[in-house]
Amino acid sequence: MNLFKRMRELGFEVDGFTLSGLIAASCDCIDLIKQLHCFSVSGGFDSYSSVNNAFVSYYSKSGLLKDAVSVFYGMDELRDEVSWNSMIVAYGQHKEGAKALALYKEMSFKGFKIDMYTLSSVLNAFTSLDHLLGGRQFHGKLIKGGFHRNSHVGSGLIDFYSKCGGREGMSDAEKVFREILSPDLVIWNTMISGYSLNEELSEEAVKSFRQMQRVGHRPDDCSFVCVISACSSLSSPSQGKQIHGLAIKSHIPWNRISVNNSLISMYYENGNLQDARQVFDLMQERNVVSFNSMIKGYAQHGDGTEAFLLYQRMLDSGIAPNNVTFVAILSACVHCGKVSEGERYFNTMKETFKIEPEAEHYSCMIDLLGRAGKLEEAERFIDAMPYKPGPVAWAALLGACRKHKSLALAERAAKELMVMQPLAATPYVMLANMYADAGQWEEMASVRRSMRGKRIRKKPGCSWIEVKKERHVFVAEDWSHPMIRQVNEYLEEMMKRMKEVGYVMDKKWAMVKEDDAGEGEEEMRLTHHSEKLAVAFGLMSTRDGEEIVVKKNLRICGDCHNAIKFMSKVAGREIIVRDNLRFHCFKDGKCSCGDYW
DNA sequence: ATAGGGTTAG
Numbered sequence: 001m002n003l004f005k006r007m008r009e010l011g012f013e014v015d016g017f018t019l020s021g022l023i024a025a026s027c028d029c030i031d032l033i034k035q036l037h038c039f040s041v042s043g044g045f046d047s048y049s050s051v052n053n054a055f056v057s058y059y060s061k062s063g064l065l066k067d068a069v070s071v072f073y074g075m076d077e078l079r080d081e082v083s084w085n086s087m088i089v090a091y092g093q094h095k096e097g098a099k100a101l102a103l104y105k106e107m108s109f110k111g112f113k114i115d116m117y118t119l120s121s122v123l124n125a126f127t128s129l130d131h132l133l134g135g136r137q138f139h140g141k142l143i144k145g146g147f148h149r150n151s152h153v154g155s156g157l158i159d160f161y162s163k164c165g166g167r168e169g170m171s172d173a174e175k176v177f178r179e180i181l182s183p184d185l186v187i188w189n190t191m192i193s194g195y196s197l198n199e200e201l202s203e204e205a206v207k208s209f210r211q212m213q214r215v216g217h218r219p220d221d222c223s224f225v226c227v228i229s230a231c232s233s234l235s236s237p238s239q240g241k242q243i244h245g246l247a248i249k250s251h252i253p254w255n256r257i258s259v260n261n262s263l264i265s266m267y268y269e270n271g272n273l274q275d276a277r278q279v280f281d282l283m284q285e286r287n288v289v290s291f292n293s294m295i296k297g298y299a300q301h302g303d304g305t306e307a308f309l310l311y312q313r314m315l316d317s318g319i320a321p322n323n324v325t326f327v328a329i330l331s332a333c334v335h336c337g338k339v340s341e342g343e344r345y346f347n348t349m350k351e352t353f354k355i356e357p358e359a360e361h362y363s364c365m366i367d368l369l370g371r372a373g374k375l376e377e378a379e380r381f382i383d384a385m386p387y388k389p390g391p392v393a394w395a396a397l398l399g400a401c402r403k404h405k406s407l408a409l410a411e412r413a414a415k416e417l418m419v420m421q422p423l424a425a426t427p428y429v430m431l432a433n434m435y436a437d438a439g440q441w442e443e444m445a446s447v448r449r450s451m452r453g454k455r456i457r458k459k460p461g462c463s464w465i466e467v468k469k470e471r472h473v474f475v476a477e478d479w480s481h482p483m484i485r486q487v488n489e490y491l492e493e494m495m496k497r498m499k500e501v502g503y504v505m506d507k508k509w510a511m512v513k514e515d516d517a518g519e520g521e522e523e524m525r526l527t528h529h530s531e532k533l534a535v536a537f538g539l540m541s542t543r544d545g546e547e548i549v550v551k552k553n554l555r556i557c558g559d560c561h562n563a564i565k566f567m568s569k570v571a572g573r574e575i576i577v578r579d580n581l582r583f584h585c586f587k588d589g590k591c592s593c594g595d596y597w
Numbered sequence: 598a599t600a601g602g603g604t605t606a607g
Contacts, residue, residue: 049598054598054599057598080598087599117600124600150600152601158602189603190602196603220603223602226603258604259604260604264604290604292606293604294605324605324606328605392607
């Protein structure tokens with residue numbers, strides 16, 4: 001911009017090319033673009049289509065869709081292929097897939113030439129619409145035209161299938177990938193990203209990352225972001241650490257900030273809050289995401305105080321919170337029962353920051369109130385929220401009812417859930433347990449009958465632990481782990497010692513699965529919950545001082561929570577368990593959640 | 598002058 005001013009002072013002629021270059025250089029600076037726009041109109045440059053096209057594109061990139069639209073429609077007969085392409089991209093960037101597709105149809109109807117730019121942008125529109133069928137049909141057309149091997153179209157297809165393809169999405173993506181003769185770095189990254197977005201394929205993300213290096217590509221910052229985020233859900237701390245080392249060695253150029261952001265969540269997801277904080281502290285530059293990630297880390301570990309401090313520090317450093325910040329901070333309140341703080345943040349969000357609370361924020365509030373025992377307020381909240389309460393909201397309420405033994409409200413919440421998620425086992429299991437707890441055996445039996453009638457089965461509990469850089473999986477009442485016999489023996493021995501120091505098994509957590517279980521059977525089932533097995537395996541195969549981090553797919557059960565407290569005491573070890581809601585750090589017979597969960 | 602991949606949230 002300074003150069004531009006000098007140029008004019010020195011009397012040089014400004015032409016369309018100068019302007020287009022300038023517009024590109026002022027991306028993200030809204031004032032500059034607006035200034036240039038005024039200048040170009042007053043100088044008559046708005047008769048060049050290239051100048052207008054540049055404005056369409058860069059207004060959109062700066063978040064000003066409306067201005068892009070008005071330039072586009074103001075162009076009339078000046079509109080060329082590039083204008084149409086730019087506008088389709090602009091709609092895609094703002095998640096207006098339907099408008100992008102309409103524009104594509106109009107464009108072809110009017111006889112404009114469709115090129116690779118158009119095709120890859122249209123694919124993007126299908127992705128933003130999550131329109132599997134439409135995208136699939138479009139894929140067919142691309143094959144007929146022989147465009148599917150083009151690298152931009154190819155990565156667009158991979159991205160589309162990995163995001164919209166559902167369960168089989170990645171295998172469709174793999175098919176596209178195999179068709180491409182020499183995949184470039186972006187195509188590899190798209191594959192890695194796809195695997196990391198499909199949580200159960202995280203391991204494939206890492207394999208793919210290694211394979212990419214083997215065939216001679218140097219990973220860039222984007223490759224690292226994708227593979228590190230895959231490591232977050234992998235529950236394999238050593239894998240994540242290794243890739244962190246690799247990232248440091250490869251001197252990734254520009255955007256170190258997003259790499260660090262993904263490292264923060266990778267570390268706290270693996271139970272290592274200290275290393276997450278260290279990454280955060282060492283960053284030279286941070287953005288909203290950095291703070292959000294770190295706050296979320298503290299929230300999941302139940303450290304409200306540190307989360308609040310960080311929030312304050314974020315404001316002090318001039319970074320504005322966004323909707324995600326408030327999900328993180330509210331969930332911190334949920335996990336440590338800070339009701340009045342939560343209410344305050346909820347109001348601040350609306351009043352000070354003018355952020356409209358979304359369904360997630362309401363669910364957090366319901367969770368917060370309910371868990372704290374304010375069931376009536378929680379119910380009022382769910383009835384008054386401006387969205388149709390979704391499964392997350394009802395599940396939060398149901399969880400609260402279970403905790404505070406409110407059968408009537410639980411029945412309502414469970415009923416709603418059963419309608420919304422007809423195949424989910426949770427509402428049935430919860431209700432049955434609550435009836436059993438209250439001694440209402442007939443009601444319990446009826447819930448179980450209807451569950452069986454609908455062929456709904458409880459998802460088996462699954463726990464993971466990494467020992468000596470190897471991942472081990474334990475499934476409740478499953479004997480397939482090669483060392484399961486030794487684990488059971490160890491566990492039995494440990495149970496004896498635990499009982500000596502006061503552990504009493506709480507049998508109400510033995511979920512009655514099929515028919516009546518006999519006395520001994522309940523005990524056996526509880527003993528073989530996956531988290532107990534994984535913890536026992538961790539204890540017997542590591543030495544004092546080594547960390548034990550177990551990850552579980554479901555919520556930790558009450559008896560296991562109590563048992564692991566005793567295990568930490570009897571073995572004199574620190575044990576970290578991450579269930580699907582938060583972290584529990586057991587030490588000296590106590591849990592970091594303070595039994596508030 | 599226009600096209601492909603990325604970080605946080607439940």
